[in-house]
Amino acid sequence: xxxxxxxxxxxxxxxxxxxxxxxxxxxxxxxxxxxxxxxxxxxxxxxxxxxxxxxxxxxxxxxxxxxxxxxxxxxxxxxxxxxxxxxxxxxxxxxxxxxxxxxxxxxxxxxxxxxxxxxxxxxxxxxxxxxxxxxxxxxxxxxxxxxxxxxxxxxxxxxxxxxxxxxxxxxxxxxxxxxxxxxxxxxxxxxxxxxxxxxxx
Numbered sequence: 001x002x003x004x005x006x007x008x009x010x011x012x013x014x015x016x017x018x019x020x021x022x023x024x025x026x027x028x029x030x031x032x033x034x035x036x037x038x039x040x041x042x043x044x045x046x047x048x049x050x051x052x053x054x055x056x057x058x059x060x061x062x063x064x065x066x067x068x069x070x071x072x073x074x075x076x077x078x079x080x081x082x083x084x085x086x087x088x089x090x091x092x093x094x095x096x097x098x099x100x101x102x103x104x105x106x107x108x109x110x111x112x113x114x115x116x117x118x119x120x121x122x123x124x125x126x127x128x129x130x131x132x133x134x135x136x137x138x139x140x141x142x143x144x145x146x147x148x149x150x151x152x153x154x155x156x157x158x159x160x161x162x163x164x165x166x167x168x169x170x171x172x173x174x175x176x177x178x179x180x181x182x183x184x185x186x187x188x189x190x191x192x193x194x195x196x197x198x199x200x201x
Contacts, residue, residue, distance in 0.1 A: 001074050002200050003120055004105045004193075007112040007172055008127035009165050010056070011137030013182035014107045017127050017190070021105065024194045029201075031073075031101035035108020037082045038066045042090045050089035056109070056164035063114045066106070070120055073100040086146045102201055112172035123196060126176035131162075 004021075006014050022030055040062045042050045053060060069079040080095035112118055112126065129137075135157060142148040173179060180189040 001100060002103045002122050002197060003070065003074075004103065004123045004125060004197075005111050005118065005121035006105060006107040006125045006127065007109065007169070007176070008182075009129065009131075009134050009169050010109055010161060011134035011141065012127045012129040013137070014109075014127050016182065017125070017180055018105055018107055020190045021193060021197075024190070025103065025197065029102045031098060031104045033066070033069070033081060033098065033104060033106045035061060035066070035106070035111050036086075037084050037096075038062045038108075039084050039091070041082075047089070053089065054160050054164070055089075056160050056168075058110050058113045058168060061108075061110055061114075063117055067117055067120065069098075070104070070106070070117075073098070073104060076100050103197055109169055112175050113168050118175055122200065123193070124175055124177045125193065126173050126179045127182050128173070128179055129182040131165075 006017060008014050018032060022032070038061055039055065040060060042053065045053075065082075069081065072079050077100070079098050081098045083092045083094045083096060084090070085092050106117075106121070112124060118124065138157070138161075139150065139153055142153050143150065178189060178193060
């Protein structure tokens with residue numbers, strides 16, 4: 001099994017890169033695990049307490065469970081990937097049965113910050129995008145998909161997102177094997193990734 005880690009700041013276009021890779025590989029050979037599924041269970045907290053959690057800090061992620069699940073997949077076992085609700089700021093209690101595949105893609109803003117997890121990745125990719133571009137994408141997504149107000153998003157951006165990005169995410173570039181500038185000309189980078197995957201497989 002080949003494991004790819006795809007990191008980068010919020011709204012940098014990781015999903016676009018993942019989808020471009022998926023399009024290039026045979027169906028059924030690639031599985032995707034999202035870091036967002038592994039936010040820690042916060043059932044013991046009230047909704048108001050959950051809202052105050054800094055979800056852009058590595059402490060908010062259950063890295064141990066994510067590592068355990070990757071190890072199980074490598075052994076050929078099926079895992080139950082948690083389902084997370086951004087509206088409730090908590091896991092839903094439901095899971096997705098995730099089968100091992102020849103290629104597993106793990107994507108998320110903080111996945112390159114954890115040394116143990118990083119060591120499990122055969123290829124580490126960092127998707128880079130301009131900060132203004134990322135904020136605009138985040139605004140559009142959070143309003144449309146997560147029921148957030150503009151004020152709430154901008155407040156969170158200034159108080160946690162931006163400082164956490166500079167502290168934890170941006171420095172992860174040094175661990176990346178490939179840095180993809182996310183604009184419409186990144187087809188060369190995707191072709192390189194695809195070639196590496198095909199050679200390894």
